[in-house]
Amino acid sequence: MPGTGLPSEAADERSAVESTAADETQTDPSELVGDDLAIGYPTTDEPVVECERVLLPAGEVTALVGPNGSGKSTLLKTMADQLQPEAGRILLDGDRIQSFGSKELARELGLLSQENESPGTITVEDLVYHGRYPHRGFFESVTDADQAAVDRAIDLAGVDHLRESEMTNLSGGQKQLAWIAMVLAQETDVLLLDEPTTFLDLHHQLRVLSVVRTLNREAGVTVGIVLHDIGQAARFADNLIAMQDGSLYDWGPPKEVVTEQLLADVFRVDATVDGESPTGPHIAPHSAIEE
Template sequence: MHDNGRFERTDPTGESSEPAPESNGATGRGTADRRKSAVELRGEKLAIGYPTTDEPVVECEAVLLPAGEVTALVGPNGSGKSTLLKAMADQLTPEAGRVRIDGEAVQSIESKELAQRLGLLSQEHDSPASLTVEELVYHGRYPHRGFFESVGADDRRAVERAIELAGVADLRNETMQNLSGGQKQLAWIAMVLAQETDVLLLDEPTTYLDLHHQLRVMEVIRTLNREQGVTVGVVLHDIGQAARFADNLVAMKDGEPYDWGPPRDVVTEELLSDVFRVDASVDGDAPTGPHIAPHRAIDED
């Protein structure tokens, strides 16, 4: 972990020593009430690897997705962002350490119950080509129904809302095989939205999307967070986009957190140089968050 004095806002168990940030205009009593009832996700003393690796890919003393906030994981390719997110979602068992949702270890929670509380959109998803978009979105409701239960009013309401939020109403009857890569991504986003969980984890949800739809997805994430207090963890490649939409950034480098905190504190010229190998200027006073003006790539040592 890079010792720049900022990451120390969290103690070794991830407890924040500062008030939760009210960035992006999310202020007022309503926000405070939603965050009070929201759910946090926390990793402690994690070592995460794969069967094909001799050493852990990610080592992390503490990582926290604060309750009722949007936290973006950023960093270069191979920095461990997706691996950390998989472990936080109980899709990858850590070699050491624990992931807890509101203090309860995720591995101790039955899979269907966990799916009611935590949703994951991974990069690795597939579905039968003949499935329609609407049928795929209904799959997000499975954790909320018994094995023999039919679709109910709550399921239909959740599906309709998810389809509207993801902007795929005009595609509901299209089969997955007839969709472009971007359209498929939006359909999968609708499915995880229909799951209606307290915590939502998304691994590069804007992949394959044009700029219009990228912004639409990020606005949906903010809407869920502000209106329903959903705790969000999202892996993003675009640090400028992350700085605009997230309350917190976790910057990853070489399998470890380099820094954590509000975007205006984390996004610095030093971070862009050390983590992203980019020479850039940062305007920390821009109204929508730190504005990055890249100049050139820095040669690897």
């Protein structure tokens, strides 16, 4: 075999061993479930989100959609253990999420929220390395695995040309891509993204969604993602959770959920839906429905 330096049998044997080792390190996809949830804030007298059951199926991409104020981000924060529900429970593979230590949970579940702040002098590469903290002890140095994870995350997010740039010098869209790279470097089984396409132009929006899809298909990552664009959600997600006024309006595959009735009831938009489009339901909006 030219270029390998190994006889054919030895190369085949090595390939088989590597394949077996890879199979042994693979884990089953993780499932995230919320049961009988009532979620509020210290400033609210009543829960702002209430739902009997919300499911992020193992190894699938689930998009949360709905108008502003419908409770999408609040629900996602609760699923990530960033907000304690007033009632109900969140289960990660059957275990209460509060039973995990902070580092242990960070190895299983990654969250990219809307509110991200970093010191202006930190470089993109340094920021991405922060995504590796759950995998290292306090005094442990960077390993080859850390370097490989950071390089892969930077490549996937498309920010290699910004690797040495300081965050303070980046545009809003570039900063968002750097934060996405950081959460990708965390290499979790569950990835929660709260409006990750904010500040991004259409090209980079589609790139981010493609990266999410690649992670899901190649690594079996379970994804929950809040999106404003229901058309993009219908194209890239396996399931949609449509929210209205803090409740679940509907849940299921895009072809079942995205209907003209949903667009009228939830989004207050008169639209036509082509449910037979090969890339998912195609939405043609016509006009806003008056209140």
